[in-house]
Amino acid sequence: MSIRRQMLLTLLKLTDLAVIAASFVITVGLAIGPLDANGLWSILEVPITLHRLLFFGAYLMLWHIVLTLCGLYGSYRLSPAAREARDLGLAASVAVAPMLLLSSVIEPAPLEAGFVPTFWALAVLGLILERRGLRAVGSITRRLGRNLRYVVIVGEGRAAIETGETLASQSGLGYRVVEIIDVAANRDAARPADATLQRLEAVLDRQPLDEVLLTLPLDRSQPLSARLISLCQEQGIMVRLLANLAVPERAWTAVDTLADRPVVTIATGPADTLSLAVKRLIDVIAAVVGLILLSPVLLLVAVAIICDSGRPVLFGQERVGLNRRRFRAYKLRTMVVGAERMQAQLEALNEAQGPVFKIQKDPRITRLGHWLRTTSLDELPQLLNVLKGEMSLVGPRPLPVRDVDRMDVRWHKRRFSVRPGITCLWQIMSREPRFDEWIRADMEYIDNWSLALDFKILAKTVPAVLSRQGAY
Secondary structure, X not given: OOHHHHHHHHHHHHHHHHHHHHHHHHHHHHHHOOOOOOOOOHHHHOOOOHHHHHHHHHHHHHHHHHHHHOOOOOOOOOOOHXXXXXXXXXXXXXXXXXXXXXXXXXXXXXXOOOHHHHHHHHHHHHHHHHHHHHHHHHHHHHHOOOOOEEEEEEEOHHXXXXXXXXXXXXXXXXXXXXXXXXXXXXXXXXXXXXXXXXXXXXXXXXXXXXXXEEEOOOOOOHHHHHHHHHHHHHOOOEEEEOOOOOOOOOOEEEEEEEOOEEEEEEEOOOOOHHHHHHHHHHHHHHHHHHHHHHHHHHHHHHHHHHHHHOOOOEEEEEEEOHHHOEEEEEEEOOEOOOHHHHHHHHHHHOOOOOOOOOOOOOOOEOHHHHHHHHHOHHHOOHHHHHHHOOOEEEXXXXXXXXXXXXXXXXXXXXXXXXXXXXXXXXXXXXXXOOXXXXXXXXXXXXXXXXXXXXXXXXXXXXXXXXXXXXXX
């Protein structure tokens, strides 16, 4: 590592610690009282003792260790800003956990209920803003020709050239392509792999180099890639592998390790694990609160069902959920007992397009069942499925096994990449769409998922249900 890079890295570490210290001081000040015009300097009245100074120094050292172990002082040059923000959030969660055990040491800022989350939020926000600012400064300096990284691209034909053009066009990344070694051009040599290695060695001998970017197809270039990586390791040159497995259109990618070997993950659906954890927490809380508050309604409806058509009150049907796992979805019974066995006799009356089965005037629906369906009260027991983790409040509606078995379009099955839900996007647009519109709405939800979208769907579900428009 160059002296200049060492100085920049040291400056980054010191800036991180300064942001953390400032966040801690502000949180202590908020715990003492509001930082208004009269009490802005009240925090300076806190007595400074030796054990507090020692604690504070040790705690900053803990932060430094955690940030280092989480890889936050590695290269994020090619990483999206969201990944760095996620890593900062995870590191902060680890670093603030010991505070719950050390409340007596950090007085006079007692660990009130909001102390730790306030400090965590301020620290994460401060670090993200700091890193974003440094990214912006770094991008400007690279465009001015400073802090560049010299790279050699090793690949085949047009793919290698396109990679070089991409790096050259994104000047903010700060890459300068020294040479493109086309492996295909060496195929006529007596020993093609040796010719490629000799060309790379020649570049290493004649000028400084920071990275080697391999864009070789993995199916037939593993032996050559291994030798190239070994050559770079001998001289301490960083190697990056640009996977040529496929170009995902809707999928996200991530790189992990297994026994010190890189593992490339390609998947669809939401990738933000923190937001998914929040979504699950909301699901659990809402399911518990909903079941408690709605228990009188469920009890009255249960009595009404018994009086109308007898037992049982609940109807369980096998549905297909996340990653095509089967589970039993619960509903209040709206059809006569044995309705599933009667479905085969009614297939000719199916009014729905695609593999699903729908009859607007289904003869199996009971008198009370029709009202339960139009009000969607029959779906309330699915809060139990939400609590069990089989469903979510928002997501594609779970389909019966019969419908899934009849799905003959492969991309339709991408709907199983997320947990199914009680309500979904198409229910707030039209409560009886055609099957292809239904599936496209599910794909739109998956591709654009966010917590904000979930809240929007939940907010619009209530008026959609109350209007009863299009409900069977």
